[in-house]
Amino acid sequence: MLIRSIVRRFSSDIAKTSRRAVKGKILLGIAASGLTYDGAINDFGTTQATTRFLRSLRIAASISLDYTFSLMGLEEGSPEYDAKKKEVHQRSATRMLKGCLANGGLYIKVGQGFATINHILPPEYTETLQKLHNECLTRKKDEVKKVFLEEFGQKPEELFEEFNYEPIAAASLAQVFEAKTKDGEKVAVKVQYIDLQKRFAGDLGTIIFLQDIIELIHKNYNFGWVIRDLRRNLEKELDFVNEGKNAERCAADLAKFSYVYVPKVRWDLTNTKILTTEFIDGIKMNQTEELKRQGFNLAELDVKIFTTFSEQIFNTGFVHGDPHPGNVLIRQGKGKRAELVLLDHGLYENVPEDVRNSLCHFWEAIVLKDHKTMKEYATKLNVKDHYRFAEILLQRPLEAKGKFTTRLTDEEIAYMQKIARKRFDLIMETLKEMPRNLIFIVRNLNIIRAVARDHGDPVNRPKVMARHAVKYIHREGGIIAGFFNLLHRFHFELALFRMSFQYWCITTYLSLLTKLGRAPETKSLFQINTENRT
Numbered sequence: 296m297l298i299r300s301i302v303r304r305f306s307s308d309i310a311k312t313s314r315r316a317v318k319g320k321i322l323l324g325i326a327a328s329g330l331t332y333d334g335a336i337n338d339f340g341t342t343q344a345t346t347r348f349l350r351s352l353r354i355a356a357s358i359s360l361d362y363t364f365s366l367m368g369l370e371e372g373s374p375e376y377d378a379k380k381k382e383v384h385q386r387s388a389t390r391m392l393k394g395c396l397a398n399g400g401l402y403i404k405v406g407q408g409f410a411t412i413n414h415i416l417p418p419e420y421t422e423t424l425q426k427l428h429n430e431c432l433t434r435k436k437d438e439v440k441k442v443f444l445e446e447f448g449q450k451p452e453e454l455f456e457e458f459n460y461e462p463i464a465a466a467s468l469a470q471v472f473e474a475k476t477k478d479g480e481k482v483a484v485k486v487q488y489i490d491l492q493k494r495f496a497g498d499l500g501t502i503i504f505l506q507d508i509i510e511l512i513h514k515n516y517n518f519g520w521v522i523r524d525l526r527r528n529l530e531k532e533l534d535f536v537n538e539g540k541n542a543e544r545c546a547a548d549l550a551k552f553s554y555v556y557v558p559k560v561r562w563d564l565t566n567t568k569i570l571t572t573e574f575i576d577g578i579k580m581n582q583t584e585e586l587k588r589q590g591f592n593l594a595e596l597d598v599k600i601f602t603t604f605s606e607q608i609f610n611t612g613f614v615h616g617d618p619h620p621g622n623v624l625i626r627q628g629k630g631k632r633a634e635l636v637l638l639d640h641g642l643y644e645n646v647p648e649d650v651r652n653s654l655c656h657f658w659e660a661i662v663l664k665d666h667k668t669m670k671e672y673a674t675k676l677n678v679k680d681h682y683r684f685a686e687i688l689l690q691r692p693l694e695a696k697g698k699f700t701t702r703l704t705d706e707e708i709a710y711m712q713k714i715a716r717k718r719f720d721l722i723m724e725t726l727k728e729m730p731r732n733l734i735f736i737v738r739n740l741n742i743i744r745a746v747a748r749d750h751g752d753p754v755n756r757p758k759v760m761a762r763h764a765v766k767y768i769h770r771e772g773g774i775i776a777g778f779f780n781l782l783h784r785f786h787f788e789l790a791l792f793r794m795s796f797q798y799w800c801i802t803t804y805l806s807l808l809t810k811l812g813r814a815p816e817t818k819s820l821f822q823i824n825t826e827n828r829t
Contacts, residue, residue, distance in 0.1 A: 343490075344497050347398045354394040355505045358387040384419035392423050400491050401498040403427050403467035404529065407619070408738075427467070434470060436460045438489050446566050451484075454564065458484070464621070466639070468532060473574060480573065482561060485535065487568040492533055499529070528616065528735075532641035535570040541640035542572070548611040549637075554599050554628055556636050575636050577624025581749045586625060594753035596625065596633045600743055601756055603635060605763035608646070608736055609655050616642035616735045618742050644735035650676065654736070655764040661685050661693070662761040663790050678728050687737060689757060690744050758791065 365383045369376040395406035409416060410424035439460060443451050451458035457475040464471040469487045476482055531537055539560040546557035556575070564571035578585050580600065586593065600623070607614045615622075617639060628634030646654075653675040660668035666681070673681035685693050747756055765787045 344494060347402075347494075347498065348501050350394060350397060351402075351501055351505055354390050355508065358390060361386060381417075381419060384417045385423070388420045388423035391420070392426060395424075395427055398498070400467065400488060401495060401502070401529070404532075405502060407467060407617075434488060439470070439472070439486050442486055442489050442568055445489075446568050455482075455484075466621075468641070469570075474571075476561065476564070476571075480561075482564070482571050483558070483574045484564070485570040485572075487533070487535065492568075495530070495533065528642055528644070534567055535565060535641075536567055538570055538639075538641040539565055539572075541643050544613060545615065545637060545640055545643075548613055549603060549606060552599075552603060552606070554632065554634050555603055556628075556634055557640075558636065558638065575624060575626070575638075577626040577636050579620040580623045580625055580635075581620035581746050583749050583751075586750075589627075590631075591625060591633050593750040597747050597750055597754040597756070598759055599633060599635055600746065601754065601759040602763060603637075604739055604743055605760045608739065609651055609658075609760075609764045610767045612646040612648065612651050614644045614646055614732075614735055614739055615640070616644050616738065618739060620742075620746060623746075642735075644732045646732045646736065650730055650732065652768070654733075655768050657681075657685075658688070658757075658761050658764040659768070659787060661689065662757050663787070664693075676729055676733065684729070688740060690741065762787075 361383050365379055366376065369379060391406060391409075395402045406424050406427045410421050410427060440450050443449060443454065447454060451460075451472075451474070454477075455474045456477050456479070459473045461472075462470040463473050463483070466485075468491060469485045472484045472486065474482050474484050539562065542557050542560055549555045549557070558572040558575050561571040561573070578589065580586075580596075583593070586596070604615070604618065615637065618637070622637065622639040624636040624638065626634050626636060653672045657669055657672040657676070660666075660672065669681040669685060673679075673684050676684075678684045682693060744756065747754070762784075765784050768783055
């Protein structure tokens with residue numbers, strides 16, 4: 296009896312094991328069939344999308360848990376808290392960098408966007424994510440051929456006299472190759488990643504989904520609206536015909552400046568996924584040591600950079616949305632003077648006349664420290680806190696000691712960092728209030744400000760841009776408006792001279808008192824004003 300019972304139980308166990316094995320084989324077969332189908336029909340698109348989603352979810356979860364547990368039990372604002380938070384910032388930024396590079400495409404584009412908002416994000420994030428401008432992944436030679444066959448029905452070597460399959464640049468949306476046309480012209484060929492358009496909606500949906508989850512868990516995090524605002528412009532970036540048209544409009548808008556050049560588009564070799572332009576050699580505008588080595592005057596160069604983008608912001612309203620260092624090259628132009636070469640025209644923003652006009656008045660008022668006018672035009676831009684808005688545009692304290700310059704003292708840098716920590720919610724609220732197209736202007740300004748800082752801030756950026764803004768306050772109306780414009784500009788220059796003369800008198804007087812040993816020991820105007828603000 297006992298033996299029979301053992302046999303029955305053993306037989307039952309074998310049967311259960313067999314059924315589990317069968318079920319396992321069935322599930323494995325279904326998974327293999329699905330994978331095979333996805334590979335044959337969808338080129339593994341679904342599998343890769345699932346992998347990217349799970350990778351992003353894992354990174355988001357690890358970052359969230361790191362902040363939660365690493366800072367637990369520490370008093371906010373204490374030295375221990377700040378030191379630990381910096382460590383978490385760096386670990387999280389490194390995770391994001393690796394995730395963006397692994398996922399590629401839109402993830403890299405979004406990561407690059409976050410790298411430019413250094414007026415909000417900690418330096419651990421912005422400095423780490425800056426690497427995305429140079430470390431994008433390249434694709435295989437066969438993929439490039441496949442894109443050409445789909446778009447032109449010919450391989451690159453059939454369309455061009457020469458085509459080098461080794462990319463000279465790899466961006467978030469495409470790779471760039473060097474080639475020579477049948478008529479002997481050296482060109483740059485930008486080829487979009489083959490799966491980018493198919494994966495765009497899914498990847499963007501994943502990023503927005505994760506942003507929403509993070510916002511629910513961490514109340515101080517609030518960047519989802521930035522991604523939603525970028526969506527329309529990102530969709531336009533996928534159309535290289537649109538990019539070619541943008542390049543031509545930019546060239547026409549800036550034709551008045553002999554020192555600005557936009558590479559010409561070869562329309563016979565361009566379509567939605569492939570853009571061909573003339574090839575231009577140059578130095579990236581943030582390669583400061585190389586620019587010095589080749590004899591470029593950094594002060595002259597910065598004036599040209601500020602003037603070029605001021606023209607777009609204050610006058611034409613057609614603003615380059617991504618002028619990062621890789622998209623602005625410097626080369627020797629006529630008379631061996633610096634010439635700016637503007638590349639990558641996929642992301643532009645149209646700024647309406649009324650917004651530009653208000654921005655012109657506001658920028659002039661910033662430099663003249665005219666708070667009444669600043670408040671008036673900030674209101675027209677739907678911004679409540681004109682003070683905070685000015686500091687976002689300038690990325691420096693509004694109440695500076697003495698002369699209004701671009702260079703920041705240690706005291707002023709500490710103030711901006713304190714504001715970023717304590718008034719984060721107010722900064723975000725100000726960004727949300729302003730017209731959406733101003734977000735791109737802020738991005739543009741942040742990029743060129745960072746480049747100028749790399750150059751040592753040899754030029755007073757606010758004043759250069761204010762002079763350009765004032766120039767266009769009375770842009771319409773013929774002779775009478777032109778006369779009033781001259782009067783306005785004269786008044787502006789007179790006000791600047793008066794401020795500079797007052798500053799010279801004060802500094803000379805204090806210098807004399809110091810030499811006599813009678814310098815007053817009082818707080819600076821900057822300290823008094825910033826203490827009142829914070």
